[in-house]
Amino acid sequence: MDPDTETTAAQLLKPTTLAALRAVAEFTGSFLICFAVYAVCSWGRIPAGTSALEAATTWALAFLAAGSIFGKFCGAHFNPAVTFAAMFTAQIGWIQGLSYILAQFLGAIAAGGVVVSLLPLTTENDGRAWLTVAVNGFDKGSPSADMLGKFHLSFNVTLAIVAELIASLIVVAVAITSLRDDGRPKRGHVWRSAMAYGVAVMITYPVTGAGLNPARSTGIALFAHGTGLEADPISQLPIFIVCPLMAGAVVGLVVILCHMVLDGARAKLDTAPESSIDMPAALVGGADAPQESVHTEAGDEGADAHDTKTDESRSEDQNSAAEPAGGAMAAESGDSSQEQHDAQVGGDQS
Numbered sequence: 001m002d003p004d005t006e007t008t009a010a011q012l013l014k015p016t017t018l019a020a021l022r023a024v025a026e027f028t029g030s031f032l033i034c035f036a037v038y039a040v041c042s043w044g045r046i047p048a049g050t051s052a053l054e055a056a057t058t059w060a061l062a063f064l065a066a067g068s069i070f071g072k073f074c075g076a077h078f079n080p081a082v083t084f085a086a087m088f089t090a091q092i093g094w095i096q097g098l099s100y101i102l103a104q105f106l107g108a109i110a111a112g113g114v115v116v117s118l119l120p121l122t123t124e125n126d127g128r129a130w131l132t133v134a135v136n137g138f139d140k141g142s143p144s145a146d147m148l149g150k151f152h153l154s155f156n157v158t159l160a161i162v163a164e165l166i167a168s169l170i171v172v173a174v175a176i177t178s179l180r181d182d183g184r185p186k187r188g189h190v191w192r193s194a195m196a197y198g199v200a201v202m203i204t205y206p207v208t209g210a211g212l213n214p215a216r217s218t219g220i221a222l223f224a225h226g227t228g229l230e231a232d233p234i235s236q237l238p239i240f241i242v243c244p245l246m247a248g249a250v251v252g253l254v255v256i257l258c259h260m261v262l263d264g265a266r267a268k269l270d271t272a273p274e275s276s277i278d279m280p281a282a283l284v285g286g287a288d289a290p291q292e293s294v295h296t297e298a299g300d301e302g303a304d305a306h307d308t309k310t311d312e313s314r315s316e317d318q319n320s321a322a323e324p325a326g327g328a329m330a331a332e333s334g335d336s337s338q339e340q341h342d343a344q345v346g347g348d349q350s
Contacts, residue, residue, distance in 0.1 A: 019096055023103040025074040029066035030107030033078055034219050036062035038115040041134040050133050052205040060198035067190030075183050076190055079213045080104050081168055081244035082175045088252025091183040108219030116223040127227025135224045136211040136240045141231030143209045155207045161243060163207045167200035168247035171212055176251055211240035
């Protein structure tokens with residue numbers, strides 16, 4: 001559907017109705033994404049476990065599917081960190097942004113509740129069999145804890161913070177720069193964000209299980225609490241809320257500073273006085289001026305040549321006219337000499 005046609009149709013709705021529908025879209029999209037991630041990381045890991053590549057593919061495809069459905073309508077945030085940054089950059093209003101964030105958390109919590117309720121939990125088979133990888137954590141709560149424990153190693157909190165912060169910066173930066181100033185997605189927004197999630201999950205999954213989204217981390221942690229996990233997901237949850245939101249704030253501030261610098265540069269260009277510099281005619285006139293000067297010089301040379309030829313022709317004509325006159329005078333002088341000779345001869349005879 002054409003975005004312009006869609007915007008016109010949306011304008012027919014009341015602002016409150018439109019805001020509510022967009023929040024519902026964010027709720028539904030967040031539910032679908034989180035449900036897919038929780039499912040793959042819980043019962044989906046039973047056959048052969050869940051690798052980082054499998055988790056990254058799940059994130060990317062789930063976001064791509066949800067974004068394709070709701071992206072043009074709500075902007076496809078599906079992440080409180082993205083919405084937080086969009087609020088800073090005025091790509092979305094604060095009231096609308098808060099409704100988005102609430103909807104995202106509710107969608108993730110609903111997905112977590114559905115997935116946990118479907119798991120076959122018993123007293124012998126508690127949450128450790130299903131939710132160890134589905135929740136986010138570090139140290140004993142890391143997906144790599146069992147493997148690293150054999151070597152008496154662990155992913156500590158510092159590594160978890162750095163990995164989550166950098167990966168969240170990638171996700172939020174790509175999402176914000178692919179949104180227009182009015183919050184509408186640019187062409188390719190969903191694809192770019194999906195690829196960003198894929199890269200970010202590959203970075204963080206072995207360390208923390210790939211948080212990247214405060215709603216995603218909260219939704220499953222609430223229901224995994226008290227299920228026998230090695231590390232309580234609620235106690236480690238603050239890191240997975242603060243790091244993405246901090247990344248959103250950093251991206252928002254950087255975008256604002258960039259806009260300020262660009263606006264200042266434009267203002268200087270607009271207010272700068274026009275400088276009057278004497279430029280050669282060839283430079284002022286552009287590409288045509290040299291051609292005109294060449295043609296003019298050529299014309300002057302042609303005119304000079306023509307005048308020279310005209311003067312030569314006139315000289316030749318005068319010389320030609322002078323030759324018959326000289327001949328006539330010579331003939332007359334010759335006749336006079338002949339007459340004088342004849343008269344002299346006649347006198348001698350007489």
